[in-house]
Amino acid sequence: MKTITIEHLTRVEGNGGISATIDGKVVTDVKFNIFEGPRLIERLTVGRTPEEDVSISPRICAICTLSHKNAVLRAIENALSVKVSPKVYYSREMMHMGEMIESHSLHTFILALADYLGYPNAIAMAANYGFEVKIGLEMKNFGNHIMKTYSGRFIHGENPIIGGFGKFPSREELIWIKNRAQQFMPFVFKAVKLFCELDYPTIPESDTLYACCEPGNNKYGFWGEEILLSTGEKFKRDDYKSFNNEFVVSHSYAKRSRYNGKPFSVGALARVNVLGERLEGNAGEMYKKYFNEHWKKNPLYHNAAQALEIMYCFERIPQLADILLGYEENPPVISYTTKNGAGTGLVEAPRGLLVHHHEIEDGLVKYVDIITPTAMNCEDIERYCHIAAQELLDKGKEEEIKARMDLIVRAFDPCISCSAHAAQVEQAQQEAWKDRLTEITTQTAPVFIGVGNDERSDDRIGLKLASVLKESGMANVFLESDIQADTALQERAQDRPIIFIDAVNFGERAGKITMFPVEYILNNAALSHKFIPFLSGQIHNEQIKNSFVLGIQPQSTDFGQNISPQVLDAMDKIIDHLKN
Amino acid sequence: MKNDKLKIGFYELTGCAGDCLLVTDCEMELIDIFNAVDIQSFAMVMSNNTDGELDLALVEGSVTTEKEIEELKDIRKRAKAVVAFGTCAVLGGVQARFIDPKEWEKNLKIVYGNTEFTHTKPVQSKPIDAFIDVDFYLPGCPVSKEQFLNFFTRILKGNPPEHYPNPVCVTCKYNENDCLLKKGELCLGPLTADGCGSICPNHNIPCNGCWGPVEGANVTSEFYLLKEKGFSVDEIKKKMANFSGTKITDYFQQLDKEPK
Structure with missing residues (x-):
């Protein structure tokens, strides 16, 4: 057993790593680790004024600072019933365009492109690809210029405040931004062509659920009052918790999110998947030209989607400039007298859906809940890395796993500061299953289900082991057949993790034991499909998340009644371990 | 080479x-x-x-x-x-x-x-x-x-880094901004190390102290000035502590020794 590890993810923002543990032919564990320490951002502004909250909350992250600013402003203005004037609204949209261009051009050209061209970084790449690096830096500089013009600084600008802006940019500055955006268009076309025509690997590919803000009016955009899923389901702003259940895992200070127990994706690729049909102008043409089946299931296309969005932003900026030039007067900051209220703000940060919920009581912040896009993507990042690791392992390309996981994580453009740095592949420790089993049985009350075919020698082991455990008086042990007969089981086992006991061919010597999350079955054609009926019907998704397969390597699964001695030894080991 | x-x-x-x-x-x-x-x-x-x-x-x-x-x-x-x-x-x-x-x-x-x-x-x-x-x-x-x-x-070039001994107020004056303290806003400019170019006051926004305390800041004086302007001790202390963590407590101790 071994583990492939990228201890320190590079070319991402923040400190993280990813590891994959391999047991024979099975990838038993994939962990996206976040080493960024706990900052307690949601607690920092409790007891402070709403103004301090607007200043401090966006400090969660440098690269999405204005997304956080827009989100906290939307939340607090909703809470305090502050309605801003159209000029403020469109100025904030312009500011957001700056951040999108800055973040997307940094990620595509400077951080991700080096992978596809085979360089360790963009500066090394500049010797042979000076033109690309230069376009990337110029675009980033332009995005930053807009951010600075509207927010006061490149990072953590304080100019946007509750009810408006401290100061509006001049007409001359606005005209300069408009002209400059138009001058960029030939280079924007080159960027889209470059990133949409890159040769993206086809591992991993798997369908997922995409989520983003519903901008309304059948338009593309970066904020809204509802969350829209690729299934068409919608959730109202204040109802965000019913879409998004946050939970904590022990290997990371970032909280995780799932929808109905399933991982989902947010970000540029999610937006293009959900809202792409709404793109107009050149961005619409490019969408029609390049969008295909791969975009729906391959996370590496995040980079292509980001390039499309760069085009959308460059086309939107002159429109916004014209709208803003139409407002001669600078509206005064709207003051408020409300001292109590709760509000939610939904914004699309460059890397995906961002939720801010702020509650004010007696003029001071009482409660803050922030759900960041990288926290939402964590589970899908792990899922896609697992798919890739398993497929590459199946194809005998173990040496490619590390680089591929690195590529996947980076494609998601994770902002680790936000969520709370890269990849690692390890062979599992000898008998790592013991620790896992101990952890689960001591912390929760799992239900054991023996699975197998009673007529195929070693494949009987799951059933036999469950029978022995049952006879020894252990509670909560069932056979596959019990489940079919007893529909009440589902209710009894509700919210408790399930441990399936089965013969699993993971390419090791007979009798070797392994343990891995049951979800991995779904990513691994070589493993038993016996669980699929349970997974799709009788068990709800919340439960799947916490369930495992305890597998024993069989010698033979031919027809017959004999269980091989090594497999029987393994059974005794498990029984001994459970009894102690 | x-x-x-x-x-x-x-x-x-x-x-x-x-x-x-x-x-x-x-x-x-x-x-x-x-x-x-x-x-x-x-x-x-x-x-x-x-x-x-x-x-x-x-x-x-x-x-x-x-x-x-x-x-x-x-x-x-x-x-x-x-x-x-x-x-x-x-x-x-x-x-x-x-x-x-x-x-x-x-x-x-x-x-x-x-x-x-x-x-x-x-x-x-x-x-x-x-x-x-x-x-x-x-x-x-x-x-x-x-x-x-x-x-x-x-x-x-092998030179020591430049020293920034001034508070934000110095640059703010060079930038010809109206004094926000005089307008009755809780501005931390006099206490805060310069380096930002007084960017917030340039945008009519009071300084929130994100560079941390300037060396030799006259904390007591600012504190009483803000109190005179009608801000509560709690409010002032909270705002001063937002960015400066444990190091600001030294200043608070200095304050607590002063006669009230």
Whole structure:
């Protein structure tokens, strides 16, 4: 057993790593680790004024600072019933365009492109690809210029405040931004062509659920009052918790999110998947030209989607400039007298859906809940890395796993500061299953289900082991057949993790034991499909998340009644371990 | 050819990564920066990082886990000079707001419940000089581009970094802004180290103190001035503590000794 590890993810923002543990032919564990320490951002502004909250909350992250600013402003203005004037609204949209261009051009050209061209970084790449690096830096500089013009600084600008802006940019500055955006268009076309025509690997590919803000009016955009899923389901702003259940895992200070127990994706690729049909102008043409089946299931296309969005932003900026030039007067900051209220703000940060919920009581912040896009993507990042690791392992390309996981994580453009740095592949420790089993049985009350075919020698082991455990008086042990007969089981086992006991061919010597999350079955054609009926019907998704397969390597699964001695030894080991 | 370029490393502990990002925000200077020195480590931008001897290490972020204490000590061992890069590294940053350990523990529990973390143990946010000797301080939330480039070019030529002994008010006056304190706003300009170019007051927004306290600030005087303007002691103390973590408590102690 071994583990492939990228201890320190590079070319991402923040400190993280990813590891994959391999047991024979099975990838038993994939962990996206976040080493960024706990900052307690949601607690920092409790007891402070709403103004301090607007200043401090966006400090969660440098690269999405204005997304956080827009989100906290939307939340607090909703809470305090502050309605801003159209000029403020469109100025904030312009500011957001700056951040999108800055973040997307940094990620595509400077951080991700080096992978596809085979360089360790963009500066090394500049010797042979000076033109690309230069376009990337110029675009980033332009995005930053807009951010600075509207927010006061490149990072953590304080100019946007509750009810408006401290100061509006001049007409001359606005005209300069408009002209400059138009001058960029030939280079924007080159960027889209470059990133949409890159040769993206086809591992991993798997369908997922995409989520983003519903901008309304059948338009593309970066904020809204509802969350829209690729299934068409919608959730109202204040109802965000019913879409998004946050939970904590022990290997990371970032909280995780799932929808109905399933991982989902947010970000540029999610937006293009959900809202792409709404793109107009050149961005619409490019969408029609390049969008295909791969975009729906391959996370590496995040980079292509980001390039499309760069085009959308460059086309939107002159429109916004014209709208803003139409407002001669600078509206005064709207003051408020409300001292109590709760509000939610939904914004699309460059890397995906961002939720801010702020509650004010007696003029001071009482409660803050922030759900960041990288926290939402964590589970899908792990899922896609697992798919890739398993497929590459199946194809005998173990040496490619590390680089591929690195590529996947980076494609998601994770902002680790936000969520709370890269990849690692390890062979599992000898008998790592013991620790896992101990952890689960001591912390929760799992239900054991023996699975197998009673007529195929070693494949009987799951059933036999469950029978022995049952006879020894252990509670909560069932056979596959019990489940079919007893529909009440589902209710009894509700919210408790399930441990399936089965013969699993993971390419090791007979009798070797392994343990891995049951979800991995779904990513691994070589493993038993016996669980699929349970997974799709009788068990709800919340439960799947916490369930495992305890597998024993069989010698033979031919027809017959004999269980091989090594497999029987393994059974005794498990029984001994459970009894102690 | 012998490589006599300065060996430099950029490191991120816990924070928003804004100071390292600020370096990439020097878009037009970025390639020159990379060519002028030998960058050994810069995880945000490069993959081929090495952990060898350094002439200069710029460390951003505050220390919030046991693992980071080890990393920081290792950086100190390898580097001839260490720079506390940004307010988090200099003062502890916004995440050092909970000065009382009990309050920090309570809040940690509120956020993460009873989860026992397996990867590393959390510790209360502290500036890097709580664990190692620091040669230079470059505050800012994040550091300003001008201040960073100025620092970088001076070091490159073997000169000591420029000292910023003035509070924000000095630059604010040069910029001919109307005094926000006079308008009755809770502005921390007189107490706060300059370097930002008085950017917030330039936008009619009171200074929130994100560069941390300026050396020799007359805290008592500002405190009583703000009290006279009608702000409560609690309000003033809270605003002063937002960015400056445990280091501001020294000032508070100084205040508590003053006659009320």
